[in-house]
Amino acid sequence: MRKSILTPFLAATLLLTGCSSDKNDALALLESDDVESVYCSDTISASGLAGNTVRSAGSNTANEPAANTAKKIVKTGDLTIKGEDILAIKKGIDSLTKKMNGVYSREDYRKWSWGTEYNLTIRIPSQNFDLFMNAVDGTGYTLTQKIIESTDHTSAYLDAESRKKTKDAIAERYRALLKQCHSIDDILRVQSRLDKIQEDAEAEAKRMLSIDDAVAYSTIKVCIETNEKRTSSEDDDSIADSFKAGWQLAKNTVYLLIKLWPFWIVAGVVFYFIRKRRKVQKADK
Numbered sequence: 656m657r658k659s660i661l662t663p664f665l666a667a668t669l670l671l672t673g674c675s676s677d678k679n680d681a682l683a684l685l686e687s688d689d690v691e692s693v694y695c696s697d698t699i700s701a702s703g704l705a706g707n708t709v710r711s712a713g714s715n716t717a718n719e720p721a722a723n724t725a726k727k728i729v730k731t732g733d734l735t736i737k738g739e740d741i742l743a744i745k746k747g748i749d750s751l752t753k754k755m756n757g758v759y760s761r762e763d764y765r766k767w768s769w770g771t772e773y774n775l776t777i778r779i780p781s782q783n784f785d786l787f788m789n790a791v792d793g794t795g796y797t798l799t800q801k802i803i804e805s806t807d808h809t810s811a812y813l814d815a816e817s818r819k820k821t822k823d824a825i826a827e828r829y830r831a832l833l834k835q836c837h838s839i840d841d842i843l844r845v846q847s848r849l850d851k852i853q854e855d856a857e858a859e860a861k862r863m864l865s866i867d868d869a870v871a872y873s874t875i876k877v878c879i880e881t882n883e884k885r886t887s888s889e890d891d892d893s894i895a896d897s898f899k900a901g902w903q904l905a906k907n908t909v910y911l912l913i914k915l916w917p918f919w920i921v922a923g924v925v926f927y928f929i930r931k932r933r934k935v936q937k938a939d940k
Contacts, residue, residue: 726807726809727807727808727809727811727812727866727867727870728805728806728807728808728809728870729805729806729808729866729869729870729873730781730784730803730804730805730873731803731804731806731873731874731875731876732784732787732788732801732802732803732804732873732874732875732876733800733801733802733803733875733876734788734791734798734800734801734802734875734876734877734878735798735799735800735801735877735878735880736791736796736797736798736799736877736878736879736880737796737797737799737879737880737881738796738797738879738880738881739881741771741772741773741879741880741881744773744796744879745773745775745879747796748775748777748791748877748879751787751790751791752777752779752787755779755780755783755786755787755790756779756780756783757777757778757779757780757783757787757875758777758778758779759775759776759777759778760776760777760778760874761774761775761776762774762775762776763775770880770881771880771881772878772879772880772881773877773878773879774876774877774878775876775877775878775879776874776875776876776877777874777875777876777877778872778873778874779872779873779875780871780872780873781870781871781872781873784873784875787875788801788803788875791877800878808866808869808870811862811866812863812866812867815859815862815863815866816859816863818855818859819856819859819860819863822852822853822855822856822859823856825852826849826852826853826856829845829848829849829852830849832845833845833846833849
């Protein structure tokens with residue numbers, strides 16, 4: 656009878672000891688402040704954390720683009736158009752943007768002494784990018800600048816995706832470890848690291864979404880300017896304005912000096928006593 660009672664007790668004791676040992680080995684890794692160096696090496700195989708091998712974001716295998724991975728090409732355009740009637744040109748761009756299913760993310764109108772201009776930032780589906788650029792080029796507007804840039808973000812996307820997968824795998828191990836913790840101190844330490852890893856994983860996910868958005872919608876900046884130039888009368892007006900500004904500055908300076916009259920009285924009294932004292936000193940010599 657005694658033997659039957661002790662056998663389950665000993666088995667439970669050995670089991671708890673083994674779990675505690677694995678947990679302590681895993682918790683010992685928590686003492687490191689550099690999470691990436693501990694958990695994002697080429698392989699992660701620590702007791703209680705990594706039952707499976709996790710490839711790091713920095714490994715060669717993770718950085719090799721998969722054969723079926725779509726290229727993450729981001730296209731941007733920059734156009735400068737000049738014309739006499741910029742309102743008519745603006746309406747044309749409005750119509751073209753709507754036709755291409757684009758939207759304005761920024762619309763800026765400015766009026767200068769020498770003319771007016773529109774600065775437009777358009778977000779357009781990437782499949783319509785070339786159609787939009789060619790359509791503007793064929794409208795008959797005076798196109799003074801046309802810049803097209805294509806940037807390959809495939810490598811950056813794959814890096815972010817690999818890092819996210821690694822961090823997700825690490826977070827899963829932390830969740831399993833959290834279930835084994837019983838003391839408040841161990842729970843707080845594991846939860847703190849888990850929160851940090853989850854935050855990093857979310858940052859990588861946002862980076863991927865940002866690249867996907869830039870790939871799906873291209874950005875085109877359009878500047879519409881008038882052909883107006885400064886005339887001689889406008890130059891004369893600017894010279895006259897300069898003289899007016901100088902005269903106003905002189906008047907403001909005089910007003911300021913008058914407002915400081917208490918300072919001038921105090922300065923005069925101090926100067927008088929200093930000068931008087933020097934005369935007395937010279938007389939004594």
